[in-house]
Amino acid sequence: MTSQNKTVKMFVEGQWKNSRGCEETTAVMNPSTGKEIARCPIGTVEDVNEAVASASAALEGWAETPIVERARVMFAYRELIEENFDDLARLLTREHGKTHAEAKAEVQRGLEMVEFACGIPAMIAGQTFPQIARGVDGETNRHPVGVCVGITPYNFPNMVPMWMFPIAITCGNTFVLKPSEKVPLSAIRLIELLVDAGVPKGVVNLVHGGKTVVDALLRHQDVAAISFVGSTTIAKYVYEVGCAHGKRVQSAGGAKNHLIIMPDADLDQSVKALAASAFGCAGQRCMAGSVAVAVGSVGDSLIDGLMSHAASMKVGLTDGNDATEMGPVISGEHRDRVAGYLDSAASSGASVVLDGRNVDAGDSFLLGPSVVDQVTIDMPLWKEEVFGPLLSVVRADSLEQAIEVGKACPFGNGASVFTQSGYVAREFKRHFNAGMIGVNVGVPAPMAWLPFTGWNQSFFGDLHIQGTEGVQFYTRQKMTLTRWFASKDESHVDPVWNSDGPGKK
Ligand code: NAD
Numbered sequence: 001m002t003s004q005n006k007t008v009k010m011f012v013e014g015q016w017k018n019s020r021g022c023e024e025t026t027a028v029m030n031p032s033t034g035k036e037i038a039r040c041p042i043g044t045v046e047d048v049n050e051a052v053a054s055a056s057a058a059l060e061g062w063a064e065t066p067i068v069e070r071a072r073v074m075f076a077y078r079e080l081i082e083e084n085f086d087d088l089a090r091l092l093t094r095e096h097g098k099t100h101a102e103a104k105a106e107v108q109r110g111l112e113m114v115e116f117a118c119g120i121p122a123m124i125a126g127q128t129f130p131q132i133a134r135g136v137d138g139e140t141n142r143h144p145v146g147v148c149v150g151i152t153p154y155n156f157p158n159m160v161p162m163w164m165f166p167i168a169i170t171c172g173n174t175f176v177l178k179p180s181e182k183v184p185l186s187a188i189r190l191i192e193l194l195v196d197a198g199v200p201k202g203v204v205n206l207v208h209g210g211k212t213v214v215d216a217l218l219r220h221q222d223v224a225a226i227s228f229v230g231s232t233t234i235a236k237y238v239y240e241v242g243c244a245h246g247k248r249v250q251s252a253g254g255a256k257n258h259l260i261i262m263p264d265a266d267l268d269q270s271v272k273a274l275a276a277s278a279f280g281c282a283g284q285r286c287m288a289g290s291v292a293v294a295v296g297s298v299g300d301s302l303i304d305g306l307m308s309h310a311a312s313m314k315v316g317l318t319d320g321n322d323a324t325e326m327g328p329v330i331s332g333e334h335r336d337r338v339a340g341y342l343d344s345a346a347s348s349g350a351s352v353v354l355d356g357r358n359v360d361a362g363d364s365f366l367l368g369p370s371v372v373d374q375v376t377i378d379m380p381l382w383k384e385e386v387f388g389p390l391l392s393v394v395r396a397d398s399l400e401q402a403i404e405v406g407k408a409c410p411f412g413n414g415a416s417v418f419t420q421s422g423y424v425a426r427e428f429k430r431h432f433n434a435g436m437i438g439v440n441v442g443v444p445a446p447m448a449w450l451p452f453t454g455w456n457q458s459f460f461g462d463l464h465i466q467g468t469e470g471v472q473f474y475t476r477q478k479m480t481l482t483r484w485f486a487s488k489d490e491s492h493v494d495p496v497w498n499s500d501g502p503g504k505k
Contacts, residue, residue: 007039008184010047010208011191013054014201019208020046026181031097031328032319034363038095040181043209048176048216051205055147055174056222058202063144063172065200067121070170074117077166077197081111088189092158093318095183097330097365098281100322103158109447110162110190113466116448117166123471124171136483142475144172145248146224149217151238153230154330155284155387157183161190163452163465164227169203171474173225176205178217180230182330184208218242225474227465228252229286232385232411232457239460250461250473252286252454254385255413259289259442260402260428263296265418266440271305273418273442278391279313279369280443282329283338286458287414287436287445291375291382291392293402299395303373306391307354310369317364328365329388335367338388341381345372348379356389377408385411399424406433412455414444435459 007025009016019041028038062070081088089103098106126141150164157179165175179187191206207213217223218241228238228251235253242249259277261270277289294302318327329335345352356368367389375382375392382392396402406415416438417428425439435455438444446452451464463473 005036005038007041008188008208010041010043010051011188011204011206012047012051013057013205014195019043020050022047022209028095028182028184029331029365030094030319031330031365032093032317032321034332034365038185040184041208042181043207043213045212045216047207047209048213048220051176051207052147052217052220052222054202054205055176058174058200059144059146062169062174062200062203065172067124067170067172070172071118071121073194073198074114074166074170077194077199078111078114078118080193080197081107081114084189084193085111088158088186091189092186093327095185096154096157097318097328098284099318099324099327101325102281102327106156106159110159112448113159113162114166116467117170120167120170120471123468124475126477132481136481138479138481140477140479142171142471143478145474145476146173147222148173148175148225148227148474149223150175150177151214151217151226151228151230152177152179152187154180154182155281155286157186158190160229161187163229163470165194165204167466167470168225168227168474169199171471173474174203174205176207176217176223178207178209178213181208181210214238215241218247219245223247225249226251227473229465235460236457248463248473250463250465251459252452252465253458253460254387254411255286255288255454255458256290256382256385256409256411257287257414257416257434258291258293258402258406258409258432260293260295260396260399260415260417260432261298261302262399262417262419262421262424263298264420264424265298266420267298267301267305269440270418271302271309273416273440274302274391275306275309275313275369277416277442279310279326279389282327282367283389284329284387285443285445286454287443288387289391289416289442290386291394291405293394293396293405295396295399295402299373299393303353303371303393306371310354310371313369315359315368316366317362326369326389328361329367330365332365334388335361335365338367338386338390341386341390342370342372345375345381348381350375350379350381350392377405383410399427403428403431403433409433410457413458414438416441416444
């Protein structure tokens with residue numbers, strides 16, 4: 001290794017340690033400066049074995065800890081996140097490139113997951129059925145599933161890990177987190193604060209790396225559940241391999257979110273919402289608006305509005321510039337990939353009306369806001385996830401045609417309609433082919449108390465991340481039937497199925 005930068009450590013058995021036997025590290029970059037800020041080890045199977053052994057050893061003691069005591073760790077954690085809020089946001093900007101305002105919003109969303117976890121004691125209760133048969137009471141209750149694993153993407157280095165471990169551990173599980181190797185620093189800081197909040201040794205562990213580590217986690221016999229968030233190809237792979245090895249898996253993939261603008265929409269409000277959705281976080285949100293479907297006469301005025309809005313946006317570097325409104329993408333390679341869609345747009349019959357390749361990027365990974373008009377559903381620009389500050393505009397004659405565009409899309413994360421008509425909003429909510437719907441909302445991303453209900457190629461599994469589905473995912477139910485005899489002489493009757501029918505004496 002030639003770099004002078006520090007190689008980050010893994011966290012196992014309550015200790016910060018070097019990866020075992022790791023021979024390779026990758027660069028963690030500051031997208032604003034284009035400079036390396038740390039190195040991330042490409043971890044090994046030994047690292048995974050050590051982390052899972054640590055989580056397994058801590059499991060029984062933690063699962064037996066009363067739920068109110070487990071939740072108390074979350075209350076302390078909440079206070080520490082509040083105290084360190086600004087530092088967490090600045091670290092996030094440094095390793096990811098999002099603006100300070102976007103970073104603060106992300107930390108806030110993560111904090112809300114902890115607030116949700118503080119309330120899990122009230123959600124985890126089971127059901128009771130007194131006298132479900134004669135002399136017999138029935139009940140269900142929820143138990144932890146075991147060692148849980150979280151594998152997370154680069155675009156929300158703070159929030160996505162927080163979708164997972166606060167719920168998992170409050171439910172009594174232990175956890176192994178594998179953050180994106182591009183942005184490991186926020187995850188490390190979150191674990192440090194959790195330790196300060198009093199989480200016992202082994203309950204949370206952290207490993208670094210890529211495919212080798214993920215493959216070892218998916219196949220490890222002592223792992224019970226896998227939560228994954230990332231691109232569709234890897235999400236599908238994680239789901240298939242995890243399920244084949246007997247794990248329960250929730251696996252969120254990529255997206256292509258459509259924003260439908262009706263002719264009666266409030267144009268100013270819609271333009272602001274569209275720009276924030278498409279260009280916010282430099283388009284690197286799984287709920288970012290990627291396609292505007294302009295219905296009827298609204299198309300030309302929508303494009304004019306977007307052009308003048310984008311011209312007034314402060315686009316630039318984010319680290320140390322709190323006023324910047326749109327920052328760089330994660331890497332030079334990713335910027336070139338997104339710009340490639342602009343390179344090929346004209347030859348496929350579309351028209352680049354706002355060209356982000358013109359910005360002065362210096363050494364940063366900046367690509368300006370871009371708009372491509374006259375996109376059709378046979379073009380790669382419409383079919384593929386772009387994941388950058390590029391909004392495609394598809395023209396449609398009617399709401400029905402806009403809904404058909406959505407039906408052709410293989411993804412199904414989010415979609416929004418902009419209208420003043422309740423009827424149109426209702427039709428859209430009922431028929432659009434996506435799991436998260438907005439009405440006059442640019443980014444219909446659910447907060448902690450609601451599930452993140454992606455459809456189609458945007459989600460693989462049954463129980464989604466967040467909300468009460470998250471609690472269900474991280475617990476398994478046990479049903480108990482109980483009967484007590486009044487005296488030794490009382491004859492035994494099978495409580496449910498005796499010869500006279502269910503429950504009869
Ligand atoms: P990615 O799929 O490249 O990486 C995600 C994780 O998988 C990382 O931890 C990475 O180390 C690991 N990984 C990468 N290649 C692997 C392989 N071949 N085998 C096993 N593991 C591998 O995703 P990314 O580029 O980090 O993140 C952006 C993607 O995440 C976008 O597609 C975005 O839409 C998606 N995303 C989805 C949601 C959602 O809720 N649906 C939320 C955030 C991000």
